[in-house]
Amino acid sequence: MKKENIRNFSIIAHIDHGKSTLSDRILEYTGSISKKEMKSQILDNMDLERELGITIKLNAVQISYKYNNEEYILNLIDTSGHFDFTYEVFRSLAASDGVLLLIDATQGVQPKTIANMYLALENNLVILPVINKIDSELANIKKSEKEIKEILGLEINDIVYISAKTGKNIDQVLKLIIEKIPAPQDADDKKPLKALVFDSYFDSFRGIIVFIRLLQGRIKKGDKLKFLQNKHQFEVISVGVNTPFEKEKDHLEAGETGWIVTNEKDIHSFHVGDTLTYENENNITPIQGYKSSKPMVFSGFYPIDTNKYLLLEEALGKISLSDSSLTYEKESSKALGFGFRIGFLGLLHLEIIQERIEREFKIDIISTAPSVIYNVYLKDKKEPLIIRNPSDFPDKVNINYVKEPYVKLSLFSPQVYVGKLMEYIHRKRGNYIDLEIFSEKMNALIYEIPLAEIVFGFFDSIKSISKGYASFDYQ
16 A cells, blocks of 8 residues: 555544544445444444443544545544543544534534634644535534634635435535645654554453554564563564454555554553554654643542452453543552552543443442542642541641642533532632633633532533533633
C-alpha cells in the first residue's frame, strides 16, 4: 500500500450528535460490513455502551475504499462524546492526522464541540466540519453554519451536509477525508521501528493486546520489541487490524494502526502512551506530547465478600489496561475492611467502572461517597498532607490552611437564563471571570469554581434552571 493512500482520522462530537451512527454508515457504505452483519453502534463492543447509547471505549478500525480508481486505507479511530471520557478522545487524536468535527443541525455548536476542537488544535490536526441530521424537522442549517464560523472560527466552504441515519452524502464525507486529511508524514518502513501505544486490553487466552500507530518501521510475528519508558521486552505473537472484525496480517507497516498480541500476563509492564521499538534499537527518542490523565473524583471501592479482595485488585488491573485514566491504590476502613481508593474523571466514569466490575468480574462492591483531593497544610509542617478521604482530615487545631482543586467552568446558555444561572453559580462559590457573547442567543459564562461544588447535583441543577438548554464543560 502506497503511504500517500493512508488516512488516519477520528470523528469527534458533542454527545448525541450522531458520531456512532456516522461510523456505522461509513462501514456500511465502504462494504466493510454487510447488511446482514450490521447492527447499530457496531464499534461499541460493551453491553453498557449499547444500553446507555454512548461510546465509552475508543476503537480502531481499518477500512479499504476505492476512490478515483485507487485503493485507499482509512484508519478510523472511534471516540467518546461524554465529558467524563475526554481522555479517550485525547488518545484517539494522538494517533490521528485529521478529524471530522460532527455538529447536530438541530442543536448547533455545543460545549463539547468546542472542547474537542481545541484538543484537535493542540494535536495540530486538520479539522473538517460536518453538519448532521439535515433531514430533521428541527434542523437549522444556517444557524449551525453561522456558529461554525463565528464560534469555532472554521471555514464553511468545505462543510459536508449529511444524514448519518439515512446515509445521505456519506460518499461526500469519504471524499472529504481523502482529499483534505494528509497522509502520514515521514512514514518509512525502512527506518528503525517507532510506534505509539494508544490503547490496550487483557484477553484471558492471548494475554495483553496493544493497539499501536506506527510512525516508522515494520512489525511482524516473532519480532522482539521493548518499551522505551520502562524497558520491558516481549516477543510479538501475531499482528493484525480490525475491519471491524479481527483480521490477522503478515506485518504492520509505517503509517498504519493495528494490534499486537503479546501473550504477556503482567499488566503493570504495559503503559498507554509509551513508545515501542526493536529490542536492540538504542537511537530512538520517545514520542512527545502524550499526557497522563488527572483524576477529578475519588471514591473507595470495597468488596462485599471480603474474600474477593484479591479478585477486585485483579479486576482493577485488567480494566486499567483498557482505561488508562483509571488510578487506584490500596486503603482500609474499620467498617468496610480492605479496599481501594480509586480516581475517576467524573461521576459517570465512576458508575461505569462499578458496573463493569460487577458485570464482567461478578464482584459486588460497596462504594463510598465521591470526594476530591485536598492539600492540608499543618501549622508545624511545610509540606501538605494529601487528603483523598474525608475521614483522614487531621484535627482542626493543627491545621494552618487547606487548598482544594478548582476548575475553569465554561457554561453555554441562551441569554434568557444567564441571570438565574449566575445566581446559582455564585451560591456554589464560583468566581466570575468573563461573559462571552457568541451570538444573539448563545452566551458563555466563564467561572472558576471548586471541583467539590460540581460533583453533586450540579449538572441536574443547570439543566433544571435552563429548562434543558444550557450545557457546560470544565478543565
